[in-house]
Amino acid sequence: MKKxxxxxxxxxxxxxxxxxxxxxxxxxxxxxxxxxxxxxxxSDTRITLGEAIAEIQAQTPYRFAFNxxxxxxxxxxxxxxxxxxxxxxxxxxxxxxxxxYVVRNDFIALSQKQPAxxxxxxxxxxxxxxxxxxxxxxxxxxxxxxxxxxxxxxxxAVPESAPQAADVVDNxxxxxxxxxxxxxxxxILYDATATINLGVEFRTGKRTSIDVSGNWNPFTFGDNRKWxxxxxxxxxxxxxxxxxxxxxxxxHVQYAYYNAGNLPKPFSTNLRDHRFEGWxxxxxVSYGYRWNFTPNWGLEATIGVGYAYMDYDKYExxxxxxxxxSNTKNYFGPTKAGVTLIYTFGKKKKSKPVAPVYVPxxxxxxxxxVEEEVVVVVEPEPIPEPRPTTAERLAESRSFLAPAxxxxxxxxxxxxERFIEAHREGSLTVTFRQGAKVVDPTYKDNAATLDxxxxxxxxxERSSDSRIARVVIAxxxxxxxxxxxNDRLARERAEAIRNYLTGNSGVSNxxxxxxxxxxxxxxxxxxxxxxxxxxxxxxLDIIDNTPVWxxxxxxxxxxxxxxxxxxxxxxxxxxxxxxxLRNAAYIRAYYENK
Numbered sequence: 001m002k003k004x005x006x007x008x009x010x011x012x013x014x015x016x017x018x019x020x021x022x023x024x025x026x027x028x029x030x031x032x033x034x035x036x037x038x039x040x041x042x043s044d045t046r047i048t049l050g051e052a053i054a055e056i057q058a059q060t061p062y063r064f065a066f067n068x069x070x071x072x073x074x075x076x077x078x079x080x081x082x083x084x085x086x087x088x089x090x091x092x093x094x095x096x097x098x099x100x101y102v103v104r105n106d107f108i109a110l111s112q113k114q115p116a117x118x119x120x121x122x123x124x125x126x127x128x129x130x131x132x133x134x135x136x137x138x139x140x141x142x143x144x145x146x147x148x149x150x151x152x153x154x155x156x157a158v159p160e161s162a163p164q165a166a167d168v169v170d171n172x173x174x175x176x177x178x179x180x181x182x183x184x185x186x187x188i189l190y191d192a193t194a195t196i197n198l199g200v201e202f203r204t205g206k207r208t209s210i211d212v213s214g215n216w217n218p219f220t221f222g223d224n225r226k227w228x229x230x231x232x233x234x235x236x237x238x239x240x241x242x243x244x245x246x247x248x249x250x251x252h253v254q255y256a257y258y259n260a261g262n263l264p265k266p267f268s269t270n271l272r273d274h275r276f277e278g279w280x281x282x283x284x285v286s287y288g289y290r291w292n293f294t295p296n297w298g299l300e301a302t303i304g305v306g307y308a309y310m311d312y313d314k315y316e317x318x319x320x321x322x323x324x325x326s327n328t329k330n331y332f333g334p335t336k337a338g339v340t341l342i343y344t345f346g347k348k349k350k351s352k353p354v355a356p357v358y359v360p361x362x363x364x365x366x367x368x369x370v371e372e373e374v375v376v377v378v379e380p381e382p383i384p385e386p387r388p389t390t391a392e393r394l395a396e397s398r399s400f401l402a403p404a405x406x407x408x409x410x411x412x413x414x415x416x417e418r419f420i421e422a423h424r425e426g427s428l429t430v431t432f433r434q435g436a437k438v439v440d441p442t443y444k445d446n447a448a449t450l451d452x453x454x455x456x457x458x459x460x461e462r463s464s465d466s467r468i469a470r471v472v473i474a475x476x477x478x479x480x481x482x483x484x485x486n487d488r489l490a491r492e493r494a495e496a497i498r499n500y501l502t503g504n505s506g507v508s509n510x511x512x513x514x515x516x517x518x519x520x521x522x523x524x525x526x527x528x529x530x531x532x533x534x535x536x537x538x539x540l541d542i543i544d545n546t547p548v549w550x551x552x553x554x555x556x557x558x559x560x561x562x563x564x565x566x567x568x569x570x571x572x573x574x575x576x577x578x579x580x581l582r583n584a585a586y587i588r589a590y591y592e593n594k
Contacts, residue, residue: 036103037086038060040083040089041082042055045080046076046079047076049074050073050074052093061241062106063106065109065110066109070112071099071112077092077093078092090108098112099111099112099113106241180244180344180345181203183200183343183345184198185199185342186198187338187340190215193217195229196216197214198213199214200212207239207243208236209237210234211252212232212233212234213235214232223262225262226260226261228259229256231254232256233336235252236252244298247287249285250288250302250304252285252304254284254335256279260275261315274316274324276312277315278312278313279312280308280309280331282309284336285306287304288301288338289301296345297341300340301340304335306335307331310330310331312327313325390465391466395591400426400452400453401588401591402588402591403592404469407472412513417517420517420586427588428449429449431580431582432489434582437489439497439500450504453501453505454504456589457505457506457589467592467594468511468589468591469590470512470590471513471590472586473498473514474515474516474586474587475516476517476518478519478581478582479581480558480574486518490516494514498512520581521543521557523580523581525544527576527581528540531577533572533576535565535568543557
């Protein structure tokens with residue numbers, strides 16, 4: 001009986017140990033996801049500095065420290081792509097030359113760069129101390145002491161409600177976005193054995209979590225081959241940097257009931273010729289690593305060893321026969337292995353500007369001795385630069401938003417078509433289905449476009465320093481259909497956008513101007529010119545030189561396009577261009593400061 005159980009234990013080791021070797025061999029691949037070399041994914045290539053900070057904090061264990069009076073989180077930043085290393089992102093965030101960064105442990109300190117010029121007479125060291133005061137955020141992560149005989153750096157008075165720098169570091173988790181709370185997972189190794197399995201992991205602290213997994217295999221395969229079992233395995237985890245990312249160690253317990261027999265190689269002869277039914281319980285420790293590919297999706301590799309107490313009955317054959325006997329065994333060896341696919345819940349759809357870390361300013365007091373007289377020189381407070389208004393800050397990253405001074409009402413009233421085409425670049429577009437006049441947020445990119453314009457208008461209208469002065473909406477239609485139908489559709493589409501904005505953003509009808517653009521010939525010409533479609537030059541010639549309707553010939557531009565080359569170019573445009581012409585292709589907002 002002892003040999004029977006030893007054969008079963010050896011079979012378990014033969015199955016788990018090769019898997020463990022593969023997992024351990026894969027762990028060196030983590031190099032690209034640690035430290036500044038880890039990859040991050042940004043929501044767009046042009047976002048504000050505050051949005052970039054929030055998205056980096058959500059995907060890495062790093063936290064930012066900076067003085068909000070010196071760092072403009074509303075400033076727009078251009079990135080070379082949406083996916084890059086953390087180090088590349090930091091370089092591009094500071095590429096303007098206005099800011100610098102320092103990395104210390106788990107903190108990234110942003111500071112304002114100082115001018116390169118040096119004072120002619122630096123006898124007291126006061127400018128060096130002033131520079132330290134300008135940088136501000138560096139005091140969070142690095143203590144700098146400059147000893148001079150005539151200068152003393154004194155912290156300025158801090159309001160009671162403001163936290164001290166040390167308190168901010170110790171309680172950093174209270175002022176930044178927390179990581180997601182729960183993750184759903186499935187072990188791919190168990191999936192490969194037709195074992196139904198599901199795991200849930202809960203974040204219990206900054207570096208701790210609870211993982212609970214369950215497996216169930218109720219199946220009997222050909223020749224009565226079976227590996228039936230139920231396994232429950234909860235585990236407490238401690239993460240080296242932050243929960244749900246990087247290295248972790250775990251301590252687990254397990255309970256299982258099994259009914260197995262007629263198993264193929266590499267299982268032992270006993271498991272091929274007999275059936276075993278019983279239960280086990282035990283404890284173990286594990287090590288693993290988690291890769292986060294996106295804010296929601298990740299992969300985890302883990303291996304564990306431990307102890308199990310096994311109690312089982314052995315039967316003569318796989319399907320019948322009397323019980324040979326019962327036995328118990330103390331097992332030491334691998335108790336856990338997994339390559340697990342993870343989906344994490346709780347990630348915000350939009351990044352919020354990061355909560356700034358308060359850094360007490362520094363007041364420099366300089367005392368210079370002249371013989372027996374003491375002269376006290378106090379540096380004057382610099383005159384702060386005017387901060388941009390809410391609308392000015394938003395306009396830096398939203399091309400459809402412009403100051404009201406750029407709207408020429410006379411030009412618009414005299415020739416609205418020419419005005420629209422001259423300012424069309426950078427405007428927003430909402431697309432409609434063929435023949436439709438109802439706004440469909442689920443169609444193409446409409447959801448993101450509508451959210452962009454509505455959230456912008458709401459933020460400006462709720463601010464105390466700016467307001468929406470005017471919104472211009474131009475509706476268009478594609479060429480197919482009669483002129484009367486296209487004019488009606490273009491007008492009704494512009495009206496539909498107006499009604500959607502007044503119902504969701506807070507602007508009134510008095511703030512909105514509508515323009516009926518009819519068929520969007522300008523948009524079609526631009527699409528044709530930028531394409532390699534059949535007969536492109538002949539299509540452009542018809543658009544440029546054939547009137548929309550020629551009464552003498554009883555035909556027009558649309559008919560000529562349909563007859564060109566047997567209709568092949570027209571069918572190409574119908575498939576590839578016309579769907580994008582059924583739109584309100586011009587939405588632009590103008591603001592004024594209060």
